Amino acid sequence: MLCSLVIISTAAAAGGLKEGPEAVEKWFEKLTYAKEKLTKLHFYFYDTCSRRSFKRGPEPESKIMGRAQGIYGSDSLEELGILMILNLAFTDVKYNGSTLSVLGHNPFLHEYREMPIVGGSSVFRLARGIATAQTVWYNLTTNNAVVEYTIMVLHY
Ligand SMILES: *[C@@H]1O[C@H](CO)[C@@H](O)[C@H](O)[C@H]1NC(C)=O
Ligand SMILES: *[C@@H]1O[C@H](CO)[C@@H](O)[C@H](O)[C@H]1NC(C)=O
Numbered sequence: 001m002l003c004s005l006v007i008i009s010t011a012a013a014a015g016g017l018k019e020g021p022e023a024v025e026k027w028f029e030k031l032t033y034a035k036e037k038l039t040k041l042h043f044y045f046y047d048t049c050s051r052r053s054f055k056r057g058p059e060p061e062s063k064i065m066g067r068a069q070g071i072y073g074s075d076s077l078e079e080l081g082i083l084m085i086l087n088l089a090f091t092d093v094k095y096n097g098s099t100l101s102v103l104g105h106n107p108f109l110h111e112y113r114e115m116p117i118v119g120g121s122s123v124f125r126l127a128r129g130i131a132t133a134q135t136v137w138y139n140l141t142t143n144n145a146v147v148e149y150t151i152m153v154l155h156y
Contacts, residue, residue, distance in 0.1 A: 067091060129153030
């Protein structure tokens with residue numbers, strides 16, 4: 001639940017409206033009255049050479065929720081793993097234009113990987129949370145993968 005002041009400010013930020021510095025400053029000033037809320041997101045991340053997008057369901061024809069913009073780097077000597085710097089850019093109606101930033105180590109051979117959500121923009125301003133990743137399938141030849149993501153995120 002949010003207090004009325006914050007409903008106004010988040011409604012303005014919803015839909016990815018890009019606000020100017022004064023509006024952002026106002027948003028921060030109203031934070032004193034704001035209550036954090038918890039949002040759960042669940043999607044399937046298509047990580048292939050031709051596309052990096054996340055979908056509601058595991059099927060390729062499932063509705064796209066957004067695009068993933070990111071870079072991976074090899075970061076581990078002991079076991080296979082990557083450092084993920086991932087920007088989840090939402091394009092579907094509810095969070096259109098908002099982003100979430102994931103930054104963390106992904107030992108992708110493990111069943112569950114937990115990575116921090118370190119921030120966000122628009123409706124996800126000042127977001128923090130946890131992304132849990134679980135591989136659905138992975139093709140060693142092509143490096144293509146579908147990964148199930150569950151995100152628990154606190155934001156205002
Ligand atoms: C998302 O926002 C963009 C830019 O404002 C707009 O062109 C697009 O139609 C919107 N998409 C949806 C699904 O609302
Ligand atoms: C992996 O991709 C290659 C090339 O598209 C394909 O020939 C092969 O059957 C795939 N392997 C699996 C296990 O799906």
